[in-house]
Amino acid sequence: MDIKDKLSAAIEQAAKDAIADGVFPEGELPKIVLEVPPQKEFGDFATNFAMQSARVFRKNPRQIAEELAKRIEGDWLDHTQIAGPGFLNFYLKGNVLYDSFQKILAAGESFGQLPAKDAPKIQVEYVSANPTGPLHVGHGRGAAAGSALVNLLRAAGYPVESEYYINDAGNQMNNLARSVNARYLELLGREVEFPEDGYHGQDIVDTAQRIIDKEGDKYLNMEEDERLKIFQDLAYVEKLAALKEDLAAFQVTFDKWFSERTLHPEAVKAAVKILQDNGNIYEQDGALWLKSTAYGDDKDRVVIRDNGVPTYLAADIAYHHNKYERGFDRLINIWGADHHGYVCRVKAAMEALGHDPKKLTVLLLQMVALYRGGELVKMSKRTGQSVTLNELMEEVGTDAARYFFLMRSLDSQLDFDLDLAKKKSNDNPVYYIQYAHARICSIFRQAEETKLVLGEKPELSLLTDSSEIDLIKKIEEYPEEVEKAAADYAPQRIARYSYDLAALFHSFYNKCRIMGVEPQLAEARLALVTVTAHVIRHSLGILGVSAPEHM
Structure with a gap:
């Protein structure tokens, strides 16, 4: 038991003794909060417990503080002082600090690593960007936050598993294939209309060029559907490998990489069937709808379109159902702030499936604004697109990038000063x-x-x-x-x-x-x-x- 635990126990016991003496009425004690005062003259620790318990004990806080001070004892305590409206300031005996520090010194490298907690595993899922192009600085903030949270939970003794959900099914993969195909044909001298929803980054051009460098015009006269399938597979493998490489350089690894493809079609069908069987899905205009309004959502949501194609929500329902079935006690997702409206519908679906939605926590990541020379940096110098995580690491280094991403809470916008991050001075x-x-x-x-x-x-x-x-x-x-x-x-x-x-x-x-x-x-x-x-x-x-x- 450390000194704060001893002091908390002594305050609690003093309150119970005062109740037993008939000085205070019976009541539920508020939580005891101990703080280190900002100025040394106010002692080693202080608490506002007397003020917090005024309603319970129906007395003036200073009177409560006086009664507690009479009863607080410990061979580690030099004296107690009452300050202001009822603060209790505690002054420890000199040897207490040194005895405590001697234990810290003896603990060595284990100090700060808390004992393992006997608790079911927590899962933290983060980044989970589409494997269709390079990670940008927004993904970088999520990567830093997620990996640091995993490290933090482990340091606190929690069993944790980290996971990346690979969005490798659906329209984004078709768009990737069409984009590479268009650049491939362009590089070989064909006139093509670039896909409306295509990806315009330089990395797509580079992928197409690598295909030509390796295979020449081997795929030029192939049926387009066959060529698209080949290009989707080639581009997917390349983009995922590059994504993993960038994350590893950013000190981010995952215990599990979960492919969305493994959910189609069986897992999606199974989750939808459960919802149909328990009456939480209905058919309307040929589509299947989740009764999400019954669980707090602002409207019901389409799960299977009228053409039989699952929506993104259908895959997310199957994926989160899978998470619960794996037995995690807590699920923590880190999503971009633009997914704010999505939280309620996923929680609604989990409750409809019979899972406890309180086990799912979604942390929303606010935007990152880069500044150089006091000016907002909107685009990459290299590609004209969003600044990539790789470019940020090249400019300021991994350590500075991670620390700057982690200086502010996730739910606050981050202004990232590139010039400051590169400074070799105490200002950084x-x-x-x-x-x-x-x-x-x-x-x-x-x-x-x-x-x-x-x-x-x-x-x-x-x-x-x-x-x-x-x-x-x-x-x-x-x-x-x-x-x-x-x-x-x-x-x-x-x-x-x-x-x-x-x-x-x-x-x-x-x-x-x-x-x-x-x-x-x-x-x-x-x-x-x-x-x-x-x-x-x-x-x-x-x-x-x-x-x-x-x-």
Whole structure:
């Protein structure tokens, strides 16, 4: 039990004792929230519990605080102070901080990795872009967010499986084939009308050229339907391979790649039959409609068109039915904000199938706006189309791209400053954090040269400077920060934490020497920077950002 757990338990027990003494009436206690005060004079921890419980105990918050303060005990507590309208500020005994930090030091590389939770597996599905062209920066934000969320949940002890849903069936694949076919014919001197819904990117031209380079005009006089089928397969394999390559370069991998093709026709038919059998699908004008309004949607939705062709919704129903059948306890999807209206209909379909829609969480990803020189960047210089993820990585690097994508919550628009992301200065947050780690590695090299060795039990009580205490306290917050960030699906909290930790380290570094001071103090400070380095690596690891040893 850490100090915050002990303090929470002591507050709860004090409230129960006051109830038993007849000072407070019986009632349900509010959640105890402990915060680290922004100013040191307000103690090590503070709570607004007295104000939160005023309605329950029907007393003035200061009176509640006074009664609680009388009853809060612990050999770790120096004293309690009541402030303002009823805040309780707690001042710990000096040895508590050092005892706690000694345990962190002993934990070594395991610190920050929370114990495995005995819970069913969570599935996180993200990116899932059509395999019809390169990933753009919007996909990049989803890739960074999804992979960081998977890392975060795993760090918090949850069993997690990541998945990419390959949209490799339907019109987009037909459009891909027609687009490659048109460029193929053009390159061979034929006049063609480019498909209205075709893909105009340079990558389509490149695919067609590669076919010609390898096979020449082998397919030119073939029946078009046969040629389209060949081109669809060739382009699909190439686009999916390129997509996987870009994601791997962006530190993104998946436990499972799920092909939509495997759902057609059997799985789609099976899901539709269940909905027909339980009365949640009806026929109208030759089409099959889902009764989604019965489950909160604003209108019923077509599942099978009047020509017998399934809609996109039909495949999504079969896919999500498959997810539930695989036994996941929680399903987390990361979708673009333009899919906002789609959430309700998928949840409605799951409820109609007899699944718990509350198990499905959809996180909506807002847009990314790129800026260079203060001007909005709309198009790629290379292709005239949307800026690709690959181009972004080439310009600013993988680490900066990932960190900048993760600085803000998914549901807020992101203004991405390309110039700032490339800066090698403390103005660039990812550089600032990585520089802290590189500085520590430089300290390790100096320690090795001077034969400064970290023992099992350094004299941590020598760490009395305010910059040292602040750094220790921040490190001690880390496991709770991981837990909270995971519970809120908020990797941006880890991005912020890593920046704040780096700031406290730089402050300590500028104030406190390690080499050339009394040996016991040098060892204690070496212990502090050792743990700091680990936490920076661990937090950056969650974000998928490297921790360089030299900069």
